[in-house]
Amino acid sequence: MLMDKKLTNKKPLNPYLPAIATVLENRFETPDIFTLRLKFKDPQLAGQYHFEPGQFNMLYMPGVGEVPISIVSDPDDIHIIDHTIRAVGRVTRVLQQLKAGDEIGIRGPYGSSWPMAQIKQQDVLIITGGLGCAPVVSVINYIVKRRSDFGRLVIMQGVKHSNDLIWKDQYEQWDALDNTQVALAANQTTPAWNWSSGYVTDLFDEVCFNPINSIAMLCGPEIMMSATVRELLQRGLSEAQIWLTMERNMQCAIGHCGHCQHGSKFVCKDGPVFNYPVVKDWFFREGF
Amino acid sequence: MYHAIKKKDLQALLDILNQSHQCVGPLVSEQTLKYSSISKLSQLPLGYSDQQQPGEYRLNYNSQSSYYFSITTGAQGVKPWLFKPEQKLWSVNKQNGSIEFNEALSEQKPLAIVGLRACDLAALKLQDQHFLQQQYIDPYYAQHRENLFIVAVNCHRSVDTCFCASTGDGPEVKNAYDLLLTELEQDFVIQSGSEAGRNVLEILSSRIPLHIVTAEQEQEKQQGLDKASQQVRRIPDRPVAQLLSHRLNHQQWNRIAQRCLSCGNCTMVCPSCFCHKEYDEPALDLTGSTHIRQWDSCFTAEHSYIAGFHFRKETRQHYRQWLTHKFAFWHEQYGRSGCTGCGRCISWCPVGIDVTEELELLCQEPSCYVDG
Numbered sequence: 001m002l003m004d005k006k007l008t009n010k011k012p013l014n015p016y017l018p019a020i021a022t023v024l025e026n027r028f029e030t031p032d033i034f035t036l037r038l039k040f041k042d043p044q045l046a047g048q049y050h051f052e053p054g055q056f057n058m059l060y061m062p063g064v065g066e067v068p069i070s071i072v073s074d075p076d077d078i079h080i081i082d083h084t085i086r087a088v089g090r091v092t093r094v095l096q097q098l099k100a101g102d103e104i105g106i107r108g109p110y111g112s113s114w115p116m117a118q119i120k121q122q123d124v125l126i127i128t129g130g131l132g133c134a135p136v137v138s139v140i141n142y143i144v145k146r147r148s149d150f151g152r153l154v155i156m157q158g159v160k161h162s163n164d165l166i167w168k169d170q171y172e173q174w175d176a177l178d179n180t181q182v183a184l185a186a187n188q189t190t191p192a193w194n195w196s197s198g199y200v201t202d203l204f205d206e207v208c209f210n211p212i213n214s215i216a217m218l219c220g221p222e223i224m225m226s227a228t229v230r231e232l233l234q235r236g237l238s239e240a241q242i243w244l245t246m247e248r249n250m251q252c253a254i255g256h257c258g259h260c261q262h263g264s265k266f267v268c269k270d271g272p273v274f275n276y277p278v279v280k281d282w283f284f285r286e287g288f
Numbered sequence: 289m290y291h292a293i294k295k296k297d298l299q300a301l302l303d304i305l306n307q308s309h310q311c312v313g314p315l316v317s318e319q320t321l322k323y324s325s326i327s328k329l330s331q332l333p334l335g336y337s338d339q340q341q342p343g344e345y346r347l348n349y350n351s352q353s354s355y356y357f358s359i360t361t362g363a364q365g366v367k368p369w370l371f372k373p374e375q376k377l378w379s380v381n382k383q384n385g386s387i388e389f390n391e392a393l394s395e396q397k398p399l400a401i402v403g404l405r406a407c408d409l410a411a412l413k414l415q416d417q418h419f420l421q422q423q424y425i426d427p428y429y430a431q432h433r434e435n436l437f438i439v440a441v442n443c444h445r446s447v448d449t450c451f452c453a454s455t456g457d458g459p460e461v462k463n464a465y466d467l468l469l470t471e472l473e474q475d476f477v478i479q480s481g482s483e484a485g486r487n488v489l490e491i492l493s494s495r496i497p498l499h500i501v502t503a504e505q506e507q508e509k510q511q512g513l514d515k516a517s518q519q520v521r522r523i524p525d526r527p528v529a530q531l532l533s534h535r536l537n538h539q540q541w542n543r544i545a546q547r548c549l550s551c552g553n554c555t556m557v558c559p560s561c562f563c564h565k566e567y568d569e570p571a572l573d574l575t576g577s578t579h580i581r582q583w584d585s586c587f588t589a590e591h592s593y594i595a596g597f598h599f600r601k602e603t604r605q606h607y608r609q610w611l612t613h614k615f616a617f618w619h620e621q622y623g624r625s626g627c628t629g630c631g632r633c634i635s636w637c638p639v640g641i642d643v644t645e646e647l648e649l650l651c652q653e654p655s656c657y658v659d660g
């Protein structure tokens with residue numbers, strides 16, 4: 001029997017097919033972290049493209065494969081799309097070799113975004129762990145650009161070793177901004193480190209925010225986010241005030257391949273940004 | 289009002305369908321049933337029937353039998369014809385530093401499937417929901433699905449692994465077909481369920497005699513369905529979805545893991561499983577590459593891999609993902625369970641793990657459930 005007629009008459013765009021992006025610049029941040037600045041080759045596509053902070057693209061390296069990567073540039077900067085990537089494996093190591101003028105495949109944007117529109121005038125806590133947390137950089141820049149729309153901005157970041165911190169100057173610049181506080185912690189430090197030592201959760205006594213009018217955005221390893229959720233709940237935030245971004249294996253990014261399933265959620269389309277209550281049944285639970 | 293046709297006249301239907309469609313039907317191949325191209329009635333497995341048990345699948349032959357459709361299910365239903373085990377998605381060409389993408393979609397001759405069962409028809413609807421009715425439409429699935437002509441068949445017998453009666457998906461085909469056959473001793477009862485089906489029936493009536501179904505034939509049809517409804521297996525008559533999602537630490541998961549080989553056969557034969565992976569096949573001269581998708585299973589470690597870490601490494605976690613996805617999370621994703629009771633995962637499990645039995649043990653009261 002014919003499937004639902006409403007689907008048959010228009011030829012839908014093929015959501016599996018990448019568009020072409022041109023590399024404008026490949027900036028090395030550290031020996032294994034780099035920022036790719038991309039532009040759609042087709043000006044019409046460039047004009048149509050719009051994303052929200054927290055969303056990601058699928059980047060395709062011809063002949064090698066496709067990987068999900070968050071967008072770090074500002075949504076209002078049309079015509080350029082920045083991705084900060086850590087070279088960890090097959091695809092990302094080849095992406096690292098790209099030079100200005102090279103062409104790659106791009107599909108997106110995909111997934112949910114940080115709840116920027118719902119949090120006007122609230123304090124925003126951005127809590128990250130691990131190396132340079134790309135999915136929240138766009139949020140920080142977004143808030144900094146629209147500073148009066150939000151309350152206090154508190155940026156907390158934990159790294160393993162103080163040498164791992166990328167964008168050091170950037171953190172110092174943010175710290176100097178009005179109504180903004182940066183708190184950094186490293187497990188292992190060198191004498192030059194003038195921030196704190198310990199875990200990101202050890203920073204809570206150093207920062208101030210109004211728990212009843214705050215929103216927390218978490219990004220990092222799940223063990224770190226899980227410890228942070230516990231700490232935030234103890235400090236008076238409700239579960240609904242907590243948002244986090246997740247990573248799962250992604251083959252398609254369009255809700256078809258099944259790899260990103262987390263309980264009943266598809267991280268690629270229901271996430272990657274989730275309100276904590278939505279995922280708490282399986283969050284950081286073995287096997288999910 | 290239904291019609292009946294003589295068994296030999298099914299050939300006329302195959303002829304009509306083959307004019308405009310690629311016609312596939314349930315043929316015997318590799319000692320099971322496989323939907324393959326069919327043009328002649330004589331290709332159908334007259335006299336064959338199947339016998340299925342946990343970990344066991346056997347075909348029997350009876351030279352006295354007048355039945356063409358006595359094999360209930362084979363290892364696969366119609367899924368491989370729509371959601372292909374391997375599908376070329378697109379290719380990329382490199383030339384002087386520029387790249388170019390070409391989608392691998394071409395005009396397809398419409399497909400007609402003959403002999404689809406109620407359980408597989410229900411599973412087809414689940415795949416439609418997944419691939420066509422969410423935010424993104426899958427054009428590769430759609431190209432085969434759009435003009436699919438379905439000749440369904442009611443079951444007149446069931447095997448020991450069937451439990452479609454308890455999932456509510458069979459054995460009677462109730463909708464979503466173009467034509468529906470019910471096989472009787474001497475005839476087929478034939479009825480249409482769509483505009484396209486009525487058109488074909490119309491053409492058919494100009495070539496062969498269509499008889500009005502008699503009361504006896506009606507009764508024989510009902511007897512066959514009643515017989516097929518007598519099933520030894522069933523899913524527990526309990527709120528399985530809620531119970532499972534609250535019993536993630538049940539000891540039974542460990543006991544299953546002692547038997548389960550994590551081979552993934554259950555997911556490969558399941559008509560509703562949709563998981564797949566994508567990979568590249570670069571041309572040898574490096575001028576381009578083909579991007580392919582291939583069926584995948586949540587029983588593989590790579591399914592849950594992210595740089596340096598597998599979320600599901602243990603067999604217990606694989607089996608729990610499969611079972612909770614099918615019977616719990618599917619409800620939230622698609623409004624019903626992901627199982628249509630075809631029983632394939634029971635028969636094709638090399639160690640004979642029986643999903644209905646495991647559900648019974650996991651959902652029974654009182655439980656030894658410990659939450660963590």
Ligand SMILES: Cc1cc2nc3c(=O)[nH]c(=O)nc-3n(C[C@H](O)[C@H](O)[C@H](O)COP(=O)(O)OP(=O)(O)OC[C@H]3O[C@@H](n4cnc5c(N)ncnc54)[C@H](O)[C@@H]3O)c2cc1C
Pocket residue numbers: 056065066067068069070071083084085086087088089090091092093134135246247248249250251272593594595596
């Ligand atoms: C929503 C989302 C946003 C992300 N944003 C960024 C970002 O901004 N910057 C960044 O450096 N990394 C990001 N990642 C992680 C990045 O996708 C992986 O590091 C990358 O897929 C590794 O691919 P590889 O082939 O180099 O590694 P390999 O270890 O060789 O991996 C092989 C394959 O496994 C899969 N895979 C491995 N790791 C991951 C992973 N973490 N997530 C999903 N699939 C994975 C991919 O299909 C990959 O091709 C993000 C992941 C997700 C899910």
Ligand code: SF4
Pocket residue numbers: 411554557558559560614626627628629630631632633634643
């Ligand atoms: S879970 Fe088993 S019985 Fe249910 S539809 Fe899949 S293969 Fe058939």
Ligand code: SF4
Pocket residue numbers: 258261555560561562563584585586587609610611613614
């Ligand atoms: S997650 Fe497992 S059970 Fe669910 S569709 Fe994929 S392979 Fe099937």
Ligand code: FES
Pocket residue numbers: 249250251252253254255256257258259260261266267268269
């Ligand atoms: S990445 Fe394929 S379903 Fe989410």
